[in-house]
Amino acid sequence: MLPSDSRMRHGEEFASAIRGGKRAGRPTLVAHLSNLGDPQGPPLVGFVVSKAVGGAVVRNRVKRRLRHLMRHRLHSLPRGSLLVVRANPQAASARSEQLAAELDVALDRLIGRRAPGRRSDRPAATDGQA
């Protein structure tokens, strides 16, 4: 799972990531990324899974899957990042591979906009599909 250092725990961090950050949407999830965190600290990742996604069992499963997927993608986030991943109702029925692919696309777009040096421009067709 996710190392405990990288877990987002406070409401204000969620708020600043969602309000002050950039956004990338996919059918199953929406990712918010901001750089307003502690510049020396590790990146913080939080998840928001509303009741629209499903019951308690479904929400827990979605959250755990996302947390597991983020574990291998933490190194791609710069220091001081605040990332919040919101799950859409479609995430309840998605397979793990689909979640992973969409999470990759969303992260690439967010990091690409912040650091235009590497893999900056995804084709516009991806946005249209979203």
Next chain:
RNA sequence: CGAGUCGGCCGGGCGACCGCGUCGGGGUUUUUCGAAGCCCCGCCGAGGAAGGUCCGGGCUCCACAGGGCAAGGUGGUCGGUAACGCCGACCCGGGGUGACCCGCGGGACAGUGCCACAGAAAACAGACCGCCUCCCCGAUCUUGGGGAGGUAAGGGUGAAACGGUGGUGUAAGAGACCACCAGCGCCCACGGUGACGUGGGCGGCUCGGUAAACCCCACCUGGAGCAAGGUCAAGAAGGGUUCCUCCUCGGAGGAUCCCGCGCGCGGCGUUCGAGGGUGACCCGCCCGAGUCGCGCGGGUAGACCGCUUGAGACCGUCGGCAACGACGGUCCUAGAUGGAUGGUCGCCUCUUUGCGCAAGCAAAGGACAGAACCCGGCCUACAGGCCGACUCGUCCG
């Protein structure tokens, strides 16, 4: 073998690797010597309903003169229990050939209300068609119409029509009277802890249902809830207790402990008592100097304790029809707080689909659902499966 009734249990299994959470051990760094950080190893890590939050408790804080009047709940009896609206046994009523099942099971002579449709009439008596007597009119060989009265046996409606059957009786009839039966009330005897049952006697001859309609009766019930409650930190402008010093006797300074979001405006107040508590209200009682409203500004939901050893689980013996209890032994079994159970696989198992004569092969899928202070219940959801007891029917012996 078929059909069925009741009860209990499981709710995918084994293994590998990488992660996460609590706890324990080891190493290392820092240290205010309490501990904290990092790394490594090991154990354990969701449910029968963890769910709905419908009852009952434990636990915590507040309250704990009394009276009146409400409110809510429960409702056969006896027992079980910490307690219950739960459980067991029994009683009564109903259903089933039966095993068994169902019951929201106190009171309808305290009072009020309601009873659709049909029907003449639906609760207190009344009479549509009938039946019978008398009178009048018409007709004259067997009956028609009208009026006054008697009656409830027969018809028809309905879930239900003021007891049933047979007789006496009568103009026709009727508990008007009689016998038996049903039912109601009272009394006695016997059995039972009791609900109640069995038997006998007497009475007037007969009385609808609905209380999950109001209501009446009996019994029970303090308020809030782990965001309870406690410790620390943070916030700092203020108020108060007691003591000391100074003084222009108004206060000022210091120490101490306690309380407390701040400011502005306004209302009501300090013994002629604001406001609060006492379960809602009233009386009464208690505490009492602040309190209430509006506006502006600000601070919060950080850390730790509570937090998992408990009406505990399992096994055995004994008591009890049973629910359950007593005794003995063994065991410690989740404790998160943006909330730990996920990912990738292998083998087996079950279901479905496809291929195949078959053995089998391949693919997809695994019910309902996630602990949050803890127990005892109830209710609701649930793929599939296992075990036991019993009943009825058929066949064989």
